[in-house]
Amino acid sequence: MPPQTFILNGRSVTVDVHDDVRVLWVLRDLLGVTGPKYGCGINVCKACTSHINGRAFNPCSVRVGDLAPTDEVTTIEGLPDTVGADLHPMQEAWLDRDVPQCGYCQPGQIMAAVALVRKVRRDGRSITDADLDGIRNICRCGTYTRIREAIAQGERRM
Amino acid sequence: MTTDFTTVSVGRRSFVGWVIGGTTLVAAADLLPAPAHAVPGTPQPAEGYDLNDMLTEATMPTADLITVAVHEDGTASFELPRMEVGQGITTSTAMLIAEELELPLDKVRVTLADARPELLWNQLTGGSNTTISTYTPIRVAAAVAKGALLEAAAVQLGDTVASLVARGGVIQAPDGRSLTYGQLARAAASRTTRRVDVRLKDPAEFRVVGTGQRRVDALEAVTGRKQYATDLQVEGALPTMVCRAPTLNGTPRRLRNRSEVLAMPGVTDVALVDTGVAVRAETFGQCIDAVRAMHVDWADGPVAGLSDDDIVAELKAAEQPLPSLPDTPLARTLELDVLFYFRSNSAMDTNSAVADVRADRAEIWSGLKSPITAQQRIAEALGMSQDAVTVHVVQAGGSFGRRLFFDGALEAAKISQAMGKPVKLMWHRADDARVGRGHPMATSRVRAVVAGDQVLSFQQAHTSVETDFRHGLGELVTAMAADLPTGLGNLGFSETVFELTQEVPYDFGAVVQTLVETDDRFNTGSMRNIYSPDVRAAGELMVDQLAKAMKQDPYEFRRAQLRSDRVRAVLDKVADIGRWGRSMPAGTAQGIAIHKEYKGASACLIEIDCRPRQTERDIRDGVGGPRVTRVVFAIDAGLVVNPRGLEAQMQGGINDGIALALTSSLHLRDGHFLEASWDNYFYTRQWNTPPEVEVVVMPSDSGQPGGAGEAGVAATFAAVACAYARAVGEVPAYFPVNHRDPLRFRPKPVVPPIPQSPTNGLRKVY
Numbered sequence: 001m002p003p004q005t006f007i008l009n010g011r012s013v014t015v016d017v018h019d020d021v022r023v024l025w026v027l028r029d030l031l032g033v034t035g036p037k038y039g040c041g042i043n044v045c046k047a048c049t050s051h052i053n054g055r056a057f058n059p060c061s062v063r064v065g066d067l068a069p070t071d072e073v074t075t076i077e078g079l080p081d082t083v084g085a086d087l088h089p090m091q092e093a094w095l096d097r098d099v100p101q102c103g104y105c106q107p108g109q110i111m112a113a114v115a116l117v118r119k120v121r122r123d124g125r126s127i128t129d130a131d132l133d134g135i136r137n138i139c140r141c142g143t144y145t146r147i148r149e150a151i152a153q154g155e156r157r158m
Numbered sequence: 159m160t161t162d163f164t165t166v167s168v169g170r171r172s173f174v175g176w177v178i179g180g181t182t183l184v185a186a187a188d189l190l191p192a193p194a195h196a197v198p199g200t201p202q203p204a205e206g207y208d209l210n211d212m213l214t215e216a217t218m219p220t221a222d223l224i225t226v227a228v229h230e231d232g233t234a235s236f237e238l239p240r241m242e243v244g245q246g247i248t249t250s251t252a253m254l255i256a257e258e259l260e261l262p263l264d265k266v267r268v269t270l271a272d273a274r275p276e277l278l279w280n281q282l283t284g285g286s287n288t289t290i291s292t293y294t295p296i297r298v299a300a301a302v303a304k305g306a307l308l309e310a311a312a313v314q315l316g317d318t319v320a321s322l323v324a325r326g327g328v329i330q331a332p333d334g335r336s337l338t339y340g341q342l343a344r345a346a347a348s349r350t351t352r353r354v355d356v357r358l359k360d361p362a363e364f365r366v367v368g369t370g371q372r373r374v375d376a377l378e379a380v381t382g383r384k385q386y387a388t389d390l391q392v393e394g395a396l397p398t399m400v401c402r403a404p405t406l407n408g409t410p411r412r413l414r415n416r417s418e419v420l421a422m423p424g425v426t427d428v429a430l431v432d433t434g435v436a437v438r439a440e441t442f443g444q445c446i447d448a449v450r451a452m453h454v455d456w457a458d459g460p461v462a463g464l465s466d467d468d469i470v471a472e473l474k475a476a477e478q479p480l481p482s483l484p485d486t487p488l489a490r491t492l493e494l495d496v497l498f499y500f501r502s503n504s505a506m507d508t509n510s511a512v513a514d515v516r517a518d519r520a521e522i523w524s525g526l527k528s529p530i531t532a533q534q535r536i537a538e539a540l541g542m543s544q545d546a547v548t549v550h551v552v553q554a555g556g557s558f559g560r561r562l563f564f565d566g567a568l569e570a571a572k573i574s575q576a577m578g579k580p581v582k583l584m585w586h587r588a589d590d591a592r593v594g595r596g597h598p599m600a601t602s603r604v605r606a607v608v609a610g611d612q613v614l615s616f617q618q619a620h621t622s623v624e625t626d627f628r629h630g631l632g633e634l635v636t637a638m639a640a641d642l643p644t645g646l647g648n649l650g651f652s653e654t655v656f657e658l659t660q661e662v663p664y665d666f667g668a669v670v671q672t673l674v675e676t677d678d679r680f681n682t683g684s685m686r687n688i689y690s691p692d693v694r695a696a697g698e699l700m701v702d703q704l705a706k707a708m709k710q711d712p713y714e715f716r717r718a719q720l721r722s723d724r725v726r727a728v729l730d731k732v733a734d735i736g737r738w739g740r741s742m743p744a745g746t747a748q749g750i751a752i753h754k755e756y757k758g759a760s761a762c763l764i765e766i767d768c769r770p771r772q773t774e775r776d777i778r779d780g781v782g783g784p785r786v787t788r789v790v791f792a793i794d795a796g797l798v799v800n801p802r803g804l805e806a807q808m809q810g811g812i813n814d815g816i817a818l819a820l821t822s823s824l825h826l827r828d829g830h831f832l833e834a835s836w837d838n839y840f841y842t843r844q845w846n847t848p849p850e851v852e853v854v855v856m857p858s859d860s861g862q863p864g865g866a867g868e869a870g871v872a873a874t875f876a877a878v879a880c881a882y883a884r885a886v887g888e889v890p891a892y893f894p895v896n897h898r899d900p901l902r903f904r905p906k907p908v909v910p911p912i913p914q915s916p917t918n919g920l921r922k923v924y
Contacts, residue, residue: 017441018423022915025441029397034389035382037555039506040587041446041915043922044779045836047506052923061919076382087381094380098372098802101810102244103379104506104555110380119924133845138836140506140556141244142813143806144847 006067008033009078019065024048026064027075035076035107039138046137049108049115050075056115076107079114090114093154101141109137113151117158127155171358173294175302176351183228183346185302187295209658210290210757210865223277224292226255226299228307232327232340234261236296237271241283241527242375243505243557244810245867246803249374250289251296253799257366258300258359260324261339268374273529273549282631283527284562284684286756286865289799293863294358301356303346310346311337361797361861370802375553387510387524387552387566388584395512395580396426398573399445400434401452402589404908405829407681408459410435415453422448429576436573438581443915446586450910460679462829466599469623469677469826470497473601476676477621480605489609492703495601496696497892500623500824500831502596502839503685507555509566509590513573514580519546524567525554528629532564536571547571558814559684560595562629586912588834596824597685598623598675602696606666611708613719616666616700620656620693624678627651649675656689662697663754664719686811687868690755691818691875692893698751698876699889712880713738713750725752728761728792731854736763736790745769746787749881753873756865758795762812762877764788768885777845779837781821781902783895784885786878788850793869796860804866808853811870813842818871819878821846823897832905834913840902 005014015030027033039047043061050059051074079088090110100106120127132148178184228234242248252266308319311329323330330336378384413435419428424444429436437448511524526532533549554561570583600622607614627648628640640648656673705715713733720726729752749764765788775782791808798804821840824831833839883889906913
């Protein structure tokens with residue numbers, strides 16, 4: 001099996017696994033990084049949302065062989081380090097609004113929210129209701145109301 | 159005659175408890191049955207004695223085994239014999255202990271107890287009953303612990319208990335000297351078990367109970383550290399999945415290409431079990447590859463060839479004639495028939511479990527709401543004694559009724575035994591949507607007779623595909639009773655649950671609600687709020703029809719007819735805050751509805767927009783449809799432990815109610831359900847959720863806590879149904895209202911049964 005090398009939460013990691021195994025399983029099953037959750041495996045539910053080179057992606061839908069050694073994968077576990085704090089402002093907002101219920105989708109929700117703020121900033125604007133409506137991450141507990149409040153709060157502090 | 163224990167115990171503050179012999183301080187609650195008294199005869203059983211009374215009484219004989227321990231590090235711990243699935247009971251339980259023990263909330267650790275067969279019925283999580291049934295025992299145990307700490311402090315400080323003050327985990331003497339609970343934990347322990355009398359705090363002195371608190375596991379959840387069954391690292395438990403039949407509940411006959419599958423990358427084992435062909439591999443991705451490569455001969459499942467319409471026809475045939483109605487020249491009868499399609503519990507965290515089955519023992523980890531029944535059934539399936547099976551209860555990513563059953567745990571145990579190796583079983587989302595348990599299809603027929611401005615009678619006949627209650631009350635004795643041949647046993651449970659939960663709180667003359675269930679071939683269970691959302695939606699639609707027939711405003715009509723002041727108060731609250739009756743553009747409307755259950759009352763006011771600009775929204779791989787633009791929800795849940803948690807539960811219930819009314823259902827076609835993904839089964843998404851939601855937690859004089867987890871669904875569903883009917887000018891004949899629209903997705907194949915993961919994720923980065 002070919003060695004697969006990429007940067008995970010700031011450190012280079014190498015795993016021996018076939019090229020076509022999706023990154024989600026490399027993270028969860030081989031590296032024991034379980035913050036990104038499985039909810040569908042077909043890039044629909046977005047529970048595994050993480051970042052690649054600072055942008056949102058879904059590791060269930062990327063072959064590990066398609067990652068370059070210089071690609072930086074950030075999971076919820078590595079998010080605080082990106083701001084050099086114990087918690088990212090978006091996580092703080094999530095705590096302040098007491099967003100989670102069962103909590104299963106929330107790592108993906110937070111990673112999606114951070115990427116969304118970065119995206120609208122690149123576009124030179126701030127988050128609108130239409131942006132919030134466009135978030136595809138599912139929360140079966142129905143925490144959507146608090147997610148919307150927390151994103152607004154997190155955006156202000158990012 | 160029945161004993162309304164929970165009512166009797168309100169206001170009662172003196173109890174007996176135990177300090178358990180040992181080296182650390184362990185305190186237990188002992189609840190003596192309160193004196194029996196008769197419940198006065200009422201038109202409907204649920205009014206006097208409801209499901210929560212039954213569940214609470216079932217827990218009483220074993221409540222004395224509920225213990226709180228105090229440790230030398232100054233913390234208290236408690237193993238909750240319930241299941242946390244997001245409803246917030248670990249938080250509310252920690253609050254009760256913090257309150258009565260006078261310990262800061264962050265010093266209280268609440269974990270989930272393993273299956274404890276000695277608890278008999280006292281380990282079932284359901285019916286929104288946790289706080290109702292544990293509110294007193296947990297406080298008693300904590301009060302006993304505080305008493306023991308005070309006594310130990312009195313000895314060490316040379317003072318009397320009466321002059322000492324316990325606060326914030328410290329006991330202080332009048333002269334200023336103090337000792338921490340940590341310093342006292344060992345001294346307070348008793349060598350022998352002794353009986354003590356305790357007096358609980360006066361609720362007027364509560365400092366923690368009734369204040370909004372953040373979930374105790376919020377930090378773990380937002381950092382990704384919270385662990386669910388599939389996150390556990392159990393030695394040797396490799397990823398495992400199952401290849402399932404192309405028809406619902408079909409069974410495998412033979413795997414034709416076993417050696418080919420075994421030779422695939424990462425694959426270690428393949429085994430035939432009764433539910434399909436299991437494969438164990440280094441990664442779940444390789445399990446998916448292997449499942450998709452399998453060539454399996456199948457025996458058809460019991461609904462092979464059948465579709466929605468066949469089951470609708472079957473329900474129609476099972477409908478019993480309605481009793482004849484009073485026939486007077488001045489009276490007229492209003493009729494309403496509503497059909498509710500199949501829906502899925504669909505938790506985010508699919509059915510999953512870790513199982514390590516050896517020759518003489520087994521160990522299971524799973525999210526289980528009835529762990530004692532699970533332990534017994536698993537032991538039976540493995541041919542082991544019950545005490546050879548250890549069952550660990552793990553927090554789960556949602557339940558919505560799903561985890562009352564233990565399908566994943568039982569299947570994992572069978573697979574581990576067949577392979578002779580530990581397994582980490584995870585259902586694919588497609589399995590979970592198609593084969594996982596859900597809400598049965600049902601019809602509700604409502605007939606009301608009116609004369610002038612009076613409702614003379616109100617009848618509601620609910621006919622449903624069977625709701626599976628074979629988990630019983632959480633242990634085998636009652637589970638067996640539900641499993642008697644010919645479904646008779648389960649019918650008894652269904653009828654009981656229906657009778658004990660359904661109530662029409664209006665002055666509608668002769669009120670009768672009945673349930674008939676038929677067909678046990680589907681995978682069903684108590685989906686969040688069980689019968690109530692459907693029964694209430696049909697009922698409240700009829701209430702709107704009655705108001706219309708009498709030319710009265712829907713709110714004023716409800717208000718005048720309500721028999722309960724508590725319900726009237728929540729109704730008034732939402733009408734006031736929601737500005738009921740304000741002028742709305744054509745194609746939009748308000749709807750208002752109430753519900754009474756779980757020792758509480760709820761009301762919901764909805765505004766819906768059914769104009770084309772909403773309904774014709776182009777949502778990629780999703781449904782737009784009508785948008786609920788505003789929700790005002792008022793809940794009187796009696797004594798509220800954590801208002802913040804209650805508000806969260808209502809917000810979630812609101813999204814469930816919207817889903818049931820507008821978007822969420824399963825389509826049965828040719829022997830199987832079509833839905834296999836979150837982009838097929840349309841639970842409420844951000845583009846459906848209301849932009850404005852206001853939840854009002856009502857102040858209550860009640861000393862009795864009510865249920866929270868399910869209380870938001872029924873009134874919301876009913877209010878959305880009523881608002882939709884008013885906006886489009888027609889009462890829907892079925893729910894969700896989009897069920898018969900052209901499918902918004904291309905159904906995924908049933909062979910192979912699960913889809914491959916895409917590879918284009920890097921093109922969708924944002």
